[in-house]
Amino acid sequence: MTQIELQNISKAFGSMTVINDLSLEIEDAEFLTLLGPSGCGKTTILRIIGGFEQPDRGRVLFEGKDITNLPAYQRPVNTLFQSYSLFPHLNVYDNVAFGLKIQGLKDNEIRPRVEEMLRLVNLSGYEKRSVDRLSGGQQQRIAMARALINRPEVLLLDEPFGALDLKLRKDMQIEMKRIQQQLGITFIFVTHDQEEALTLSDRIIVLNEGIIQQIGSPTDIYNEPINAYVADFIGESNILEGVMHADYDVTFSGRRFTCVDFDFYPDEAVDVVIRPEDVTIVSPEKGMLEGVVLSCLFMGVHYELQIRVGQELYLVHTTIPRKIDQHVGIVIAPDDIHIMRKGEVEGDEDI
């Protein structure tokens, strides 16, 4: 069921348009991620949903009701910011209990709910601990408990793990996913980290300059990026200039290939996207293309090679190291050649 709907939202700061006619439906209990580079408007969208920012144009609906002009504190939404904003002079219990105390609830109603929240974030027994004696990860959990104790229907999370180191960040991602599934509430999550987005989300929205490029499941977005921007942003890619002569018939890197794409104009200029893990290295005489190895780096689970093919550089992932200056052949299967119409974004009509 659609829970939140953004209808034709635009927002400018001064002369700079940050969000441009953006429409979006968010499902009840989904984990939705807004993904894009710094400055693309992710936080602004989150703030419009939270009621901290007014759109210049467009409407925000919650379960069909227009909440565009409803103040933040009346929305069934809570926000978890990157800075945890815990109260340093209060202990864990009082930090978590805060939202219920200002609602005027009695101690005997508050205590079981604080205990339930501390159990949820795996910090039972920490009630009396001062928050400045907690680790970064523990502080983040307390901030989450505090945001959830009011039982919001939607939790907005703005890069909540930005301040944590990589290991802790991964642990918190697993925790957050578990909590979201356990509570069955909607999480709208902002990040510029594509790996984090792929790991956590039911759906990802890839944004560039306030415009939705693509909406889809992590596998859709990784396997079927709609344009070269998305392909480049989600994982590493070789993006090559190509010409689509006819259905299933494309030229790039100076050679004609069979692909699985169709429905282009005759001889349309296209972006050809090939993932580094989809390039197979063979002996030079067996290759569809021939190249020279420029570098070979050990990356832990694979080697990353740069191979010069004519004037182009191919990035290739392989489990077998190759020598610098070695001549190699390259093979690419038809369904690993992804053809993208230049500049296409979500919602564009097929020709």
Ligand code: ATP
């Ligand atoms: P980041 O990942 O760096 O937080 P973001 O994608 O969340 O970036 P926003 O915070 O939404 O981006 O900002 C989008 C653009 O709007 C930026 O160029 C930012 O400087 C500008 N901006 C945001 N808030 C304001 C404001 N209150 N006044 C003026 N400009 C603003």
